[in-house]
Amino acid sequence: MKAANIRVQTADFNVAEEYALLASDNSDGAVVNFVGKVRDFNDGNPVTDLTLEHYPGMTEAVLQQITEQAHARWPLNYVTIIHRVGTMALGEQIVFIGVTSAHRKAAFAACEFLIDFLKTKAPFWKLEAGDKGSHWVDARDSDEQAAKMWQS
Incomplete structure (x- = not known):
């Protein structure tokens, strides 16, 4: 397994720079990226900003474990996970996931x-x-169902 690049940070990231790092190995035929950003609604309610908190140390360890699971399932070369914490405005980037592999199917599946x-x-x-104040967001059933799909 090639090394994973896992970062939890307050600063924004540059997608073009992250892609360039991932795409630099010519043995890879596929580079798949996902970028999540702050949107202006959730469950039909307007959103003005988003604050993300995490458990330092444990968060990075869990992300490393998830990356190791992906490497065990698919023939991947490089994986980058960048997740921001702190307060972010509408449209700001939250998370970057980048995956490389010799073939696209493995890269797409691993990224998802x-x-x-x-x-x-x-x-x-x-x-x-x-506009109605702040509230903590509960886990979504749809996210749990998506994760369960990978367990079969």
Whole structure:
């Protein structure tokens, strides 16, 4: 397994730079990226900003475990996971997942697996602010169902 690049940070990330790092190995025929960002609604309610908190140390360990699981399932070369914490405005980037492999099917599947497991296993907590105040966001059943799909 090649080394995973896992970062939890407050600073934004540059997608082009992250892609360039992932795409630099010519043995890879596929580079798949996912970027999640702050949207202006959730469950039909307006959102003005989002604050993400995490459990330092444990968060990185869980992300490493998820990455190791992906490497065990698919022939991957490089994996990058960057997850931001702190308060972010509408449209700001939250998470970057990048995966490389010799073939696209493995890269697409692994990228989807990584975001599904990140959303259900990594210790992050979301505080959404909107016109009705702030509230902590509960885990979604749809995220749990997506993660269960990978267990069969």
